Amino acid sequence: MIVSFITRNSAERLRYSGITLHDVLNSSLQIPYKSIILVDDSSAESKTIQVFREWCDAHNKELVVSNSRYSWNGRSTRATARQTAIDIFFENFKDDFLMFVDDDVILRDGWWRWIEENRVLEDDEVGEVWGINWDVASARKGFLDLCCISFEKYLVKRFRERGGTHDTIYRREALKGISIPPELHVYEDAYIHFWISRAGWKSVINPIGVLHYPSGPPSGSASIEEIKESIRLAIKYGVYEGETLKKYSSSRLRRMIGYLSLTRPILGFLPISLNLIRSKNLNRTGFMEICRQQYLKLWAKWQILKASKTLK
16 A cells, blocks of 8 residues: 655645644554555645654655646646656556555544455456545534435545545556546546446445645635636546536436526525534625625526536
């Protein structure tokens, strides 16, 4: 087993999360691995690589460091970093499994024990094992509870639709030949997931999962320009929204269901607001942000439905 991290100023960003890189790395010790592939695209001032080197020296782990070998429009992306890690894995190691761990998650106790007890990796048809990314922040769970929706089922459904690399093991054979488009700064994880599933490999869900911490300074939701770009890429490469688009375009009934789904962001406004009121976090700024988020969700759904009309 080889573990890989892709990072960008992680040591500094995690200051806002309540955890440190040491916490993340310490949680990985339950996994029986010998080496870390670190693809780091941090600024020169970042201490991210230094933290990894000191930690690996203290825990007798080999560390292979690289920056992204590729770029898109002159910059590195999540896709270029992820592809670099996969390439280094194939070039330098003979291990059967590569595990990606995000820099803002803590593997919960028992993650690896669950894998062993269920003999997951002994099944030669398993190409991907993903642990549920349990939110530390309670807002999303609170909203789903108000809607009487199982948080666990929601997270699993999201993974089935979109993939994820929070704490994911990939079989070597399942990754052979993959070339992640470098422009996928968003959805590079979806691209890997669909590459593996379309090749017929099984995905397994580890319910122990990770605690997912918010990293970086607080910021608003994505802009219309960012959403437009993510939809374009998803449609272009047939991942996530691209799959939804194909579904809507397959029949009039499915398109009608798609139009009905436009009501969800509108209907969701009330339970989201009630959840913030209950947590005593609703103020004028929060109210305006809810309005903005729900508008953007509505706008994104409408764009996908419009695009579905162009498919035959």
